[in-house]
Amino acid sequence: MKNILAIQSHVVFGHAGNSAAEFPMRRMGANVWPLNTVQFSNHTQYGHWTGTVMPASHLTDIVKGIADIDRLKSCDAVLSGYLGSAEQGEQILEIVRQVKQANPNAWYFCDPVMGHPEKGCIVAPGVAEFHCKSSLPASDIIAPNLLELEMLSGSSVATMEEAVTVSRQLIAQGPKIVLVKHLARAGRRSDRFEMLLVTAQEAWHISRPLIDFGVRQPVGVGDLTSGLLLVNLLKGETLKQSLEHITAAVYEVMLKTHEMGEYELQLVAAQDRIAQPQQHFAAEKL
Numbered sequence: 001m002k003n004i005l006a007i008q009s010h011v012v013f014g015h016a017g018n019s020a021a022e023f024p025m026r027r028m029g030a031n032v033w034p035l036n037t038v039q040f041s042n043h044t045q046y047g048h049w050t051g052t053v054m055p056a057s058h059l060t061d062i063v064k065g066i067a068d069i070d071r072l073k074s075c076d077a078v079l080s081g082y083l084g085s086a087e088q089g090e091q092i093l094e095i096v097r098q099v100k101q102a103n104p105n106a107w108y109f110c111d112p113v114m115g116h117p118e119k120g121c122i123v124a125p126g127v128a129e130f131h132c133k134s135s136l137p138a139s140d141i142i143a144p145n146l147l148e149l150e151m152l153s154g155s156s157v158a159t160m161e162e163a164v165t166v167s168r169q170l171i172a173q174g175p176k177i178v179l180v181k182h183l184a185r186a187g188r189r190s191d192r193f194e195m196l197l198v199t200a201q202e203a204w205h206i207s208r209p210l211i212d213f214g215v216r217q218p219v220g221v222g223d224l225t226s227g228l229l230l231v232n233l234l235k236g237e238t239l240k241q242s243l244e245h246i247t248a249a250v251y252e253v254m255l256k257t258h259e260m261g262e263y264e265l266q267l268v269a270a271q272d273r274i275a276q277p278q279q280h281f282a283a284e285k286l
């Protein structure tokens with residue numbers, strides 16, 4: 001069994017951050033150690049929420065407890081996502097150093113959630129800067145959406161070819177794998193949801209149909225996507241297999257959510273389809 005220390009948000013109602021990734025990662029056969037950066041009532045795209053950002057020392061305090069029982073060495077990967085403050089980012093890098101010291105083969109998978117005020121994804125000040133400066137060089141795998149790719153690289157990205165070039169510029173600074181989780185306007189077609197998986201040697205492109213959710217598009221899709229990619233890679237699946245699985249699995253969740261007329265991702269209802277998707281989309285090597 002692979003063990004994943006998953007450091008991101010927790011929402012009590014609905015699905016975002018760990019509340020979107022934890023159950024699907026477990027359903028795929030990984031052990032998850034959820035460490036929550038915030039505990040909010042609901043995700044921020046409702047426009048209002050209650051709850052608390054954990055103090056920065058909370059993260060290292062919990063990890064110290066795990067180190068004290070000598071279990072840090074069994075951690076195979078640290079996954080980070082939505083942060084409650086930029087200080088928490090620094091604490092996560094300290095945790096990554098500790099985990100890698102205990103297990104030199106452990107990976108750091110960073111989903112650089114930077115916020116998207118127009119969409120209502122609100123992230124604390126300094127978090128975007130933290131990712132550009134500090135998490136990028138420390139990560140083994142990074143999973144930006146298009147906006148985050150542009151912020152991390154400082155370049156605007158208008159085409160798929162530019163997205164590959166810019167992903168390789170990021171790779172030159174640290175990570176070995178870049179997942180562009182949502183190509184959006186830089187994709188080939190406006191009627192498809194497209195992703196890219198890039199390493200120094202390979203680049204893979206994939207797309208799935210868009211489903212019409214109107215203006216209330218489900219949140220937590222990025223967190224679900226990142227978690228599932230990490231599990232696939234930890235299981236030793238190839239880049240192509242991993243990209244095809246996450247595309248189909250997330251599509252199944254979107255279909256089920258749409259079918260049930262819900263706004264929150266229907267992860268429990270779609271759990272068997274996450275493990276064994278009936279849809280298949282072929283990744284294309286670029």
Ligand SMILES: Nc1ncnc2c1ncn2[C@@H]1O[C@H](COP(=O)(O)OP(=O)(O)O)[C@@H](O)[C@H]1O
Binds near residue numbers: 145184217251
């Ligand atoms: N097949 C699909 N059809 C329609 N919308 C989708 C589909 N897959 C994902 N989405 C939407 O695309 C958006 C992706 O969000 P974005 O901010 O670009 O990246 P991230 O995944 O990091 O959040 C979400 O609003 C999600 O609901």
Ligand SMILES: Cc1ncc(COP(=O)(O)O)c(C=O)c1O
Binds near residue numbers: 009016040042082
């Ligand atoms: C609390 C919280 N966590 C995580 C996210 C990130 O969600 P997504 O996977 O859609 O990027 C959001 C987005 O609004 C959020 O409010």
Ligand SMILES: [Mg+2]
Binds near residue numbers: 113145222223
């Ligand atoms: Mg996101």
